[in-house]
Amino acid sequence: MKNQIAALIADVLKDLDVPGITPEVTVPEDSGHGDYTTNVAMILAKTLKKPPMEIALQVKEAITRQLSLVSHKKPIQNIHKGSQKASQKSTSLYILQAIDRVDVTPPGFLNIFLIEASLISQLQQVLKAKEAYGTSQIKVGEGIMVEYGDPNTHKAFHIGHLRNITIGESVARLLEAAGAEVIHTSYQGDVGMHIAKCLYALLNIEAIYHELDHVRTAHDKAKVDFLGGAYAAGSSKFDESEEVKKEVAGINKKIYAKDPQVYPLYQESRQWSLDYFEGVYTRVGTVYKRNYFEGEVYETGKHNVLEGLKKGIFEESEGAIIFPGEKFGLHNRVFITKEGNPTYEGKDMGLGPLQYHDLAKWTKHPVLVIRVVGPEQAGYFQVVFEAQSRLFPELRDKFYHLIAGWVKLKHGKMSSRSGNVVLGEWLLDEAKKAILKIVKKNASNYTESEQNKIAEKAAVAAVKYAFLKVGPTSEIAFDLKESVNFQGDSGPYLQYTYARARSVLRKSQISNPNDQKEGKDKNPHTTLDIEISDLRFDSYHLNPEERAAARLLTHFPDVVAEAGSRLSPGVLCTYLFKLAQSYNLFYAKHTILGGAEKPSAISHQPSAKAESGKLNAASSFRLALTAATAQILKTGLYLLGIETLEQM
RNA sequence: GUCCCUAUAGCUCAACGGAUAGAGCACCUCUCUUCUAAAGAGGAAAUGAAGGUUCGAUUCCUUCUAGGGACGCCA
Numbered sequence: 001m002k003n004q005i006a007a008l009i010a011d012v013l014k015d016l017d018v019p020g021i022t023p024e025v026t027v028p029e030d031s032g033h034g035d036y037t038t039n040v041a042m043i044l045a046k047t048l049k050k051p052p053m054e055i056a057l058q059v060k061e062a063i064t065r066q067l068s069l070v071s072h073k074k075p076i077q078n079i080h081k082g083s084q085k086a087s088q089k090s091t092s093l094y095i096l097q098a099i100d101r102v103d104v105t106p107p108g109f110l111n112i113f114l115i116e117a118s119l120i121s122q123l124q125q126v127l128k129a130k131e132a133y134g135t136s137q138i139k140v141g142e143g144i145m146v147e148y149g150d151p152n153t154h155k156a157f158h159i160g161h162l163r164n165i166t167i168g169e170s171v172a173r174l175l176e177a178a179g180a181e182v183i184h185t186s187y188q189g190d191v192g193m194h195i196a197k198c199l200y201a202l203l204n205i206e207a208i209y210h211e212l213d214h215v216r217t218a219h220d221k222a223k224v225d226f227l228g229g230a231y232a233a234g235s236s237k238f239d240e241s242e243e244v245k246k247e248v249a250g251i252n253k254k255i256y257a258k259d260p261q262v263y264p265l266y267q268e269s270r271q272w273s274l275d276y277f278e279g280v281y282t283r284v285g286t287v288y289k290r291n292y293f294e295g296e297v298y299e300t301g302k303h304n305v306l307e308g309l310k311k312g313i314f315e316e317s318e319g320a321i322i323f324p325g326e327k328f329g330l331h332n333r334v335f336i337t338k339e340g341n342p343t344y345e346g347k348d349m350g351l352g353p354l355q356y357h358d359l360a361k362w363t364k365h366p367v368l369v370i371r372v373v374g375p376e377q378a379g380y381f382q383v384v385f386e387a388q389s390r391l392f393p394e395l396r397d398k399f400y401h402l403i404a405g406w407v408k409l410k411h412g413k414m415s416s417r418s419g420n421v422v423l424g425e426w427l428l429d430e431a432k433k434a435i436l437k438i439v440k441k442n443a444s445n446y447t448e449s450e451q452n453k454i455a456e457k458a459a460v461a462a463v464k465y466a467f468l469k470v471g472p473t474s475e476i477a478f479d480l481k482e483s484v485n486f487q488g489d490s491g492p493y494l495q496y497t498y499a500r501a502r503s504v505l506r507k508s509q510i511s512n513p514n515d516q517k518e519g520k521d522k523n524p525h526t527t528l529d530i531e532i533s534d535l536r537f538d539s540y541h542l543n544p545e546e547r548a549a550a551r552l553l554t555h556f557p558d559v560v561a562e563a564g565s566r567l568s569p570g571v572l573c574t575y576l577f578k579l580a581q582s583y584n585l586f587y588a589k590h591t592i593l594g595g596a597e598k599p600s601a602i603s604h605q606p607s608a609k610a611e612s613g614k615l616n617a618a619s620s621f622r623l624a625l626t627a628a629t630a631q632i633l634k635t636g637l638y639l640l641g642i643e644t645l646e647q648m
Numbered sequence: 649g650u651c652c653c654u655a656u657a658g659c660u661c662a663a664c665g666g667a668u669a670g671a672g673c674a675c676c677u678c679u680c681u682u683c684u685a686a687a688g689a690g691g692a693a694a695u696g697a698a699g700g701u702u703c704g705a706u707u708c709c710u711u712c713u714a715g716g717g718a719c720g721c722c723a
Contacts, residue, residue, distance in 0.1 A: 026664070039666060042703070052703070107703055109667070152723070193722055294723085320721050330719095331651080337721040344723050378652065379718045403653090408716090438686060458686085469672095470661055473653085475716080477660070481673090487686060488672040489661090496686050504683050562664085574662065577671080581688095588679090588688040626683095648686075 001122075002027070002558050004095045005036050005112060012062045018044060027555060034103060034111030035551060041108040052108025059110055060102045070096040116542055120621075122554040126628040134560040134635050140179030143363025145355055146172040148372035148404070149286065152189035153273035154198040156228040157280055159478060160374070162424035163467040164404045168372040169286050169641040170468055170569035171402065177639055178564040181363040187292040187351060187371075190270055192344075194235075196252035198227060199262055200244065201234035202269065203251075208233060220279055221425070223272040228421070249339070256298070256341065280424060284460060285641055290358065294347050301350030302342040304391055305335045308349070313390045321346075323387040330383045345384050352388045356395055368400055370567070375403045375473065402567055403473040422478065431484045432459035438486060443648065454648045461491030461642045468640055469573035489577050491642055494633060497580040499648045501630040504592050508623050537621035545586040549625060552579045556632050560639065569640055576636045583629045592622040 006025045013021050023040035041056035048055060070093065098118035103111040126133045148168020151157045169184075176182045189195075201208050208230050215226045237244045254262045281287065305321055308314045314321050319338030323345070325331045335346040342349075352369075359366040371381070381401040389396035409422065436455040443451060462484045469489065470476060486492045542550065555575065563571040615623070634644045 024664070026666090028667075029663090029670080030667075033667065037667090042666080045703075105667080107667090155723095189723055318720075322720065329651095332720065334720045339721080341721090343721070347723095374717095375653070376717055377723095382652095406716095435686090442684080442686065466660095474661080475654080479660085485660095485672070490672080490686085492686060493672095496684080500684050500687080507683060566664095570662080574671085581671090584687060585689090587683085588685095591683070593683050647684080 001554060002036065006038070008063070008095050009038060009040060009059065009110070012059055012066075013040070013044075015062060016058055018048065027558075028111070031548065031551065033105070033109065035114045036112045038110050038112075039108070041104075041110060045108065053104065053106060056104040056108045056110050060104050063099070063102050066096055067099060067101075116547070117538075119542070119547065119550045119554065120538065120540070123550055123624055123628050126553055126556075126631055127624060130631060131635055133631065134556045134639075135177045136179060136557060136561050138178040138561055138565070139175060141365050142180040142367040143183070143359050143365050144175050144180045144367055145183040145185055145359045145369045146175070146372065147185045147187050147292075147355070147369065148172070149186040149281075149288075150188060150373065151186075151273075151277055152194060153270045154190075154195050154227050155231055155273075156224070156421045157277060157424045158421040159407045159424050159427050162284070162427065162463065163407050163476070164372055164374075165281075165284060165286055166464045166467045166641060167402075167404045167472045167569065169284070170464075170572075170639060171370065171372070171472070171567050173639045173641060174560065174564040174567075174569065174572070177560050180367075183290070183359060183362055184286070184288050185290045185292060185355070186288050188294070189344075190273075190293045191255055191295045191298060193248065193252055194231065195255060195266070195270075196248045197234035197238050198231040198269070199234075199251050199255070199266060200237070200248045201230040202265060203262070204247070205230075205233055205237070220272065220276040223269075224276040227269055227272060252341070253339075283425075283428065284464070285643065289362070292351060292354065294344075297350030297354060298342045298347045299350070300354070301347040302336060302340075304349040304353070305342065305346050308387070308391045313387065323383060325383040325386065328386055330386060331379065333380070333383045333387075335387070345380070345387070348384050349388060349391060352384075352395055352399065353392055356392075356398055366398070369398060370400050370402050372402045372404050374406060375475075376406075377401065378403065405470075405473045405475045407467075407476045407478045409478055427463055427480070427484070428459050430480055431462050432456055434484075435459050435462065435486055435492065439648070446647075454645055457643050457645055458486070458492045458495060458648065461495050461637075462486055463491075464640065464642055465491030465494070465573060468569040469577075471570040472568055491637075491640075492648075494576055494580050494637060495642070495645050496648060497584060498630055498633040498637070498644045499646060500587065501583065501626045501633070502646050504626050505623070505630065508593055535615065535620040535624050537617045537624065540617040540621045542621070543590070545582075545589050546621065546625060549579070549582045549586045549629065552582050553625075553628050553632060556636070560636075563639075572636055572639060576633060576640075579629065579632065579636075583626075586622075586625070590622065592626060593619060 002025045006023050009023045009025070010021055013019070013023070021040065021044070023038045024043075025036050025038045028034055028037045041059065042052040044050075044055055045052040098114050098121075100113045100115040103113065105111060146168055148171075149161060149165040151161045172182045172184055202212060203209065208226075211226065215223055218226075234248070238248050251262055253259075255266050305314055309316070309321055313323070314335060315324050316322075317332075320334045321336040322332050322334050325333060333345050334343050335349065336342050355369050356366060359369060373381070378401065381399075385399050385401075388399070407422075432455045435458045436451065439446075439451045439455050439458075443454065446454070466484050467476065552575075556579075559572055559575040563569055637644055
């Protein structure tokens with residue numbers, strides 16, 4: 001819609017001898033300023049050397065002239081005779097029919113108001129398109145890899161990883177909604193000094209070594225907790241003595257060399273981590289196509305760096321091999337240590353080409369590899385991407401570092417070295433406990449397993465939403481009570497609004513497409529006698545709450561597109577919350593079934609079903625609005641990586 | 649020391665260079681004989697400082713202040 005209005009205005013400007021302008025069209029906060037607005041007149045004022053009001057009035061006049069040629073009531077085929085321009089472009093014709101009027105307000109805003117019928121027809125489009133509403137073709141044909149999550153084996157999966165995987169999953173889904181072919185991947189550190197420290201503790205710290213056999217028979221979570229503790233213990237020993245440092249370095253070498261003395265234990269413990277991570281992925285709804293491991297890229301990485309050394313891309317310095325980033329306004333970094341091991345950056349020289357190669361294999365047109373990693377790596381990636389591009393020129397501009405902001409503790413710093421971490425699953429479990437209390441109170445008629453399911457999904461929603469709503473790069477100051485809300489601007493609020501809408505639909509006796517898909521036996525009490533598409537409300541006159549809610553519905557496709565192009569799920573969060581608020585206000589003020597206005601007693605009102613057996617226009621419209629809102633909430637939440645609940 | 653990021657209401661966060669700077673939490677009032685009160689209505693409350701660019705600046709530029717991060721053998 002936005003783009004079509006922009007196109008219309010661009011056409012008008014062309015006729016006014018101002019070609020080549022794509023005006024910026026936005027949705028004003030205040031609906032008194034129209035359904036859409038543009039500031040193009042003020043932008044042009046300088047170049048045209050005319051007052052903005054004058055330009056705005058000219059544009060308004062031109063549009064109004066076209067409007068007068070297009071009657072809203074006449075069928076489309078009659079209009080072609082009247083306007084040559086309209087007949088040239090069917091889209092601008094469609095737009096002209098949707099526009100009620102154009103206002104000009106100082107200092108030069110052009111405010112465009114849509115006719116009510118256009119809102120109604122857009123609402124019908126939502127119901128027709130169902131889950132496809134909001135998807136677009138903007139990035140069709142683009143192959144994009146999103147790498148996210150990235151937990152290291154032998155270390156904790158902490159709330160930072162949880163936020164990272166939440167952001168990555170949502171960004172990937174948003175890109176899919178824009179038509180891109182998206183490959184979901186992760187990259188995990190399964191070799192290196194941090195593993196060596198952990199293994200050192202497993203082998204050399206008596207208390208830990210003793211526990212090993214016992215842990216082997218424990219469940220996945222106990223195993224990784226144990227490894228996390230071992231890593232912290234090994235890490236502190238490492239910092240304490242030079243001797244341990246040497247020993248750890250020795251273990252590190254042995255892992256790279258697959259030395260039988262340590263390798264079996266390494267493999268076993270590595271698998272513990274991976275098994276555990278699988279459980280977390282399932283819990284948060286992430287499925288990867290491919291997990292990359294440092295252990296599989298360090299050799300090619302090292303090889304590629306050594307090749308680059310021959311070409312003069314890398315340099316020897318103090319026994320190590322570095323990339324001289326300073327030559328390019330960046331900073332120098334070590335890629336291969338003087339011991340001959342590739343560093344993180346060295347391994348990336350193996351990862352980058354592999355990722356791009358895979359992307360080219362799995363998609364038709366590889367366009368971008370998005371690596372979702374913390375902000376502290378911003379400088380790191382500048383250097384690594386530059387080095388990579390010099391090594392493999394075809395990789396230039398194919399990689400993007402999406403900063404996933406930190407989750408910071410309000411008090412103290414989180415560090416898996418010191419063992420001072422908040423575990424991802426701990427957070428989910430705490431949220432679940434808190435929600436379960438609410439569920440027990442509000443949904444006491446549900447079975448225990450139903451209550452448990454509701455609490456689990458709502459907990460994941462609460463945590464994910466809290467991580468997404470603030471924008472991917474901003475840091476979150478984490479505090480359990482403050483960060484994870486169940487009321488107001490929260491995941492559960494959106495789920496609740498959805499469940500509420502679905503509940504009304506169940507009671508309305510109309511059949512909803514979603515019911516049929518999920519199995520009819522889910523709603524045995526629903527009498528499927530009316531289809532949504534049978535609802536008639538074409539000439540219904542909307543009240544302010546209905547208009548506000550319907551107006552918001554039509555913004556969904558633009559919002560999804562914007563969130564996708566900005567790689568910012570927060571944009572969608574803000575929108576969905578506004579939509580839910582607007583629906584809930586409508587819900588509080590008006591009765592859907594029965595068409596009665598609150599607070600009148602319902603029993604005294606005429607039934608929603610008139611004598612003819614048809615719903616009246618108000619009920620019909622409100623049910624359609626309810627169905628469309630539910631649809632958009634479901635699609636929107638899916639794009640955030642959040643599941644909906646039919647009842648809660 | 650060099651470079652990067654951040655600074656908005658008591659707290660946590662929004663706001664393509666646009667119109668009266670929005671929400672949520674917390675606080676104070678109200679609303680369940682009504683389709684799910686995990687809801688709704690109302691109240692009070694903010695752009696770190698100083699300059700500049702612009703018709704218009706929370707947004708862009710400069711300086712300052714305060715936090716955080718990166719800067720050679722960790723990942």
